[in-house]
């Protein structure tokens with residue numbers, strides 16, 4: 001709409017200029033008029049204002065508010081599997097991959113990552129907050145509480161307090177871990193020690209650092225961490241924008 005108006009005015013100015021040139025006596029005058037017309041067009045171009053959402057500092061955000069982690073740090077890596085079909089459901093259940101959690105979870109993640117950085121590594125996310133409607137979608141595909149939390153009860157992912165993570169080097173290279181994400185079996189258990197030493201060390205670094213910063217793990221999934229107290233938060237169905 002805006003561009004069309006500019007083009008129409010420019011076309012008009014060029015028309016005045018070229019028709020004016022046919023008459024030699026008027027050519028200088030008309031050329032000046034055309035130049036004036038073009039200048040008027042340029043003057044009338046007002047840059048449209050783009051509303052930038054004001055990003056509040058984490059200190060000014062209530063702990064329960066949902067925030068996007070990448071708005072507060074670019075020091076994390078992402079492989080949000082449910083936004084692809086590379087997951088145990090073999091189906092994409094998110095329209096797009098974003099890592100949102102409640103603000104208090106983000107605060108704890110920032111501190112944990114700072115500590116991981118001292119070891120030359122950083123957190124890579126497989127999943128963060130998961131809207132309750134997506135939990136229903138997953139339940140429909142795999143209605144088995146062994147693999148998917150019942151959406152009526154909800155998972156801590158639905159409450160904005162759980163993350164599925166691994167570690168990568170600061171250059172993004174994955175550290176060896178016991179299994180792939182969402183591998184259901186003994187290999188993924190924390191009490192399985194039948195693993196090469198480097199894998200045991202990496203899993204230990206992940207667990208100890210996360211626990212130090214307020215997270216707790218579940219016995220059967222080395223990648224899953226819950227923020228202390230988050231199980232008491234309500235299930236949410238906030239959905240992020242995919243624009």
Ligand SMILES: [Zn+2]
Nearest residue numbers: 162163164224
């Ligand atoms: Zn999880």
